[in-house]
Amino acid sequence: MRKKTAFTICTDRQANLRYLKDRIIAVIGYGKQGRAQALNLRDSGLDVIIGLPQKSKRQARQDGFEVYSTEEATQVGNLISILAPDHLHQEIYQRQIEPNLSSGKTLLFACGFSIHFQLVLPPDFVDVIMVAPHAPGEVMRRLFLQGKGVPCFIAVKQDRSGNAQKKALAYAKAIGCTKAGVFETTFEHEAIGDLFGEQAVLCGGLTQLLKAGFDILVDTGLPPENAYLECVHQLDFIVNTIKSYGIAGMFDRISKTAEFGSYLSGKRVITKQVKRQMEKILQEIEDGTFAKRWMKEYEGGMRNYRALKEQVTEHPIEKTGKKIRRLSR
Numbered sequence: 369m370r371k372k373t374a375f376t377i378c379t380d381r382q383a384n385l386r387y388l389k390d391r392i393i394a395v396i397g398y399g400k401q402g403r404a405q406a407l408n409l410r411d412s413g414l415d416v417i418i419g420l421p422q423k424s425k426r427q428a429r430q431d432g433f434e435v436y437s438t439e440e441a442t443q444v445g446n447l448i449s450i451l452a453p454d455h456l457h458q459e460i461y462q463r464q465i466e467p468n469l470s471s472g473k474t475l476l477f478a479c480g481f482s483i484h485f486q487l488v489l490p491p492d493f494v495d496v497i498m499v500a501p502h503a504p505g506e507v508m509r510r511l512f513l514q515g516k517g518v519p520c521f522i523a524v525k526q527d528r529s530g531n532a533q534k535k536a537l538a539y540a541k542a543i544g545c546t547k548a549g550v551f552e553t554t555f556e557h558e559a560i561g562d563l564f565g566e567q568a569v570l571c572g573g574l575t576q577l578l579k580a581g582f583d584i585l586v587d588t589g590l591p592p593e594n595a596y597l598e599c600v601h602q603l604d605f606i607v608n609t610i611k612s613y614g615i616a617g618m619f620d621r622i623s624k625t626a627e628f629g630s631y632l633s634g635k636r637v638i639t640k641q642v643k644r645q646m647e648k649i650l651q652e653i654e655d656g657t658f659a660k661r662w663m664k665e666y667e668g669g670m671r672n673y674r675a676l677k678e679q680v681t682e683h684p685i686e687k688t689g690k691k692i693r694r695l696s697r
């Protein structure tokens with residue numbers, strides 16, 4: 369059992385952009401997070417450059433940024449924000465970032481994965497911090513433009529300068545997160561919680577549940593459209609109601625029949641056996657089995673990844689979903 373730690377919540381008033389003024393922020397990667405964060409940082413008045421491989425420089429240039437190679441951006445930038453995909457961090461870090469690091473720089477990650485699982489081993493002369501937004505980049509940018517933000521986690525792994533936490537808070541403010549709440553955590557807790565949440569609950573677990581429900585109704589003779597509307601299509605209503613009013617509040621807002629039936633049947637779906645599997649998944653995340661498997665998959669050319677992705681795209685639920693989405697547009 370992991371030691372319980374206090375959870376600090378920081379707000380807009382505790383964050384000060386002066387810890388990033390007169391510094392150059394080098395955003396490495398211009399994908400989902402990279403583009404949104406770079407645009408928000410620049411709109412907050414900070415100096416931002418982009419580091420990218422040759423092939424994807426166009427979009428960043430079109431958005432008006434100075435674009436460098438990853439090596440050059442690491443040399444020019446004081447704060448290196450690593451926003452390339454996690455499975456590439458080790459390779460990018462070892463080949464393009466580490467040889468160009470010097471004392472006084474800060475390495476920033478948007479997820480605890482590569483530091484916690486020791487894929488990246490920074491030298492002791494840099495600050496190592498994390499600012500991990502809790503939303504896709506697109507949503508973060510959209511809310512920022514509306515004067516709002518998305519919540520995020522921050523953490524400090526190495527505090528060489530004595531100001532590492534203040535820099536993380538300033539960065540969180542600059543991308544809009546202090547408007548929605550900044551939660552101070554550790555790289556370990558973020559890495560474990562993030563992997564478990566996405567695998568067992570939000571992405572992996574939930575999609576399997578939706579498909580199992582759909583398959584059972586279709587196998588017993590219901591039209592796929594009917595099954596889709598009952599098991600998948602209303603998900604946004606349930607999710608939004610839980611987000612606004614909590615689980616108990618959601619039950620107050622559905623029919624009494626739906627509520628009573630849910631109390632009886634939900635527990636029969638998520639059985640002790642299912643919970644034991646969830647614990648096993650957590651254990652494999654904690655002991656590094658999953659991280660090793662993912663890196664091995666990447667190094668081996670992603671064959672299993674592609675096969676699993678194909679299985680998802682080929683499932684009949686996708687065809688039905690497309691049809692329903694077209695009709696309800």
Ligand SMILES: NC(=O)c1ccc[n+]([C@@H]2O[C@H](COP(=O)([O-])OP(=O)(O)OC[C@H]3O[C@@H](n4cnc5c(N)ncnc54)[C@H](OP(=O)(O)O)[C@@H]3O)[C@@H](O)[C@H]2O)c1
Pocket residue numbers: 396397398399400401402419420421422423424438450451452453454456460464477478479500501502503504505
């Ligand atoms: N996606 C999310 O919603 C989300 C949310 C919170 C945190 N995060 C974290 O944010 C980080 C970025 O994730 P993401 O989903 O935004 O990644 P992503 O969209 O897959 O990032 C792709 C970008 O990385 C670039 N890249 C590849 N190799 C590079 C190199 N050698 N040097 C510089 N850039 C390189 C790609 O350039 P090319 O196009 O040229 O290959 C592309 O611009 C991850 O640590 C992730 O865990 C993501």
